[in-house]
Amino acid sequence: LVPVITIDGPSASGKGTVAQRVAAALGFHYLDSGALYRLTALAAERRGVVWRDELAVAKLAGELDAVFDGAAVLLDGNNVTEAIRSEGIGIGASVVAALPAVRSALLARQHAFAEAPGLVADGRDMGSVVFPDARLKVFLTASAQARAERRHKQLLAAGEPADLAAIAADLESRDARDRARKVAPLQQWADALLLDTTDMGVDEAVEQVLSWWKN
Template sequence: MPNSNIPVITIDGPTASGKGTVAHKVADRLGFHLLDSGALYRLTALSALRRGTDLRDEHALAKVAEHLPVRFNGGHIYLGTEEVSNAIRQEEVGNTASKIAALPAVRQALYGLQLSFRETPGLVADGRDMGTVIFPGAQLKVFLTASVEARAQRRYKQLIDKGFSANMDDLLADLQTRDARDTQRAVAPLVPAEGAHILDTSQMTADEAVEQVLAWYAHP
């Protein structure tokens, strides 16, 4: 099957809107591959922090991104042979990822890698520019959103459940800073794609959001 005929569902949205959980469940239900594009930036950030790469050196960061040995397997994320699903969720990694995601050279370095995830029988891609930049011809585009308070609560619970310490006021401030950075950056800013379905998950469970996305996919 030609690559362009392989179905793609894009799920974009701000940090902690629930898009990762929803994308994972939708992919599972459909038997599709999953691309967690945010994880690619977090993996780049984790690699750069571990190597001591100068975070102001765009070219060096792009080199790190270009040679990422990434693998998604079920709910697990691997960097080479190391399982790093929890390591990339640390706040320092998330903050670094948000900063380097604004760098054009890093985004370009990861462009081809993201396209390569489009394989039969289909792909669910979640991130911030999946429907606007990476897969603008996707069969279904969804933009997940939620109030900053609801997102801070989710992030707080996520961190506590994983054994990390967290402070609600700090999380709120951090999310507001990231939102501003993501929506105002010059390259691939966070905006709903043309033709995207907007889904506010502030008062929804993940399963309710999944059912809505599947309904949109079944009845375009």
């Protein structure tokens, strides 16, 4: 059985960075499950399929021609690394992610990432639905204020205009949507260890996950 570490948590908590660093430290594969929902939303947009059309979007999700090549993401052979990170596609991702048929269409693809020597999987339902038998489950979070400040810093570094209050409001509504929907709601699972990174740097968060893994 391939060992799996799941890291679930809210937007802008820093779980992606921590998950990638843990994977690199252990020599494990890395699954960014949010990217699959973003790719599905982008594929639908490019084919003129509306995000709420559950069956049509699920069909696209099942047939997604996606390649993860290091940090680059390809869709139908085109580099979409930046395109899937746009705000509009983030909204589309959360719309298509609320459709049960889309989630099941992406299950097999997510399971396929669990290859030797191991996997670190990042998302909302990694420990609950996709990899319920994972050996270590982490719920990584931070206060709303800390998460808004992190996203703000990220946008400024990317040279994008950013307003802290607007970002905080956006995160709040995204969390509410992720928490309230019927499938894969955002919550801490009973068997996940809580990692609150409000007053913690990335290095310290990575060290904590690695020490849980080793013990």
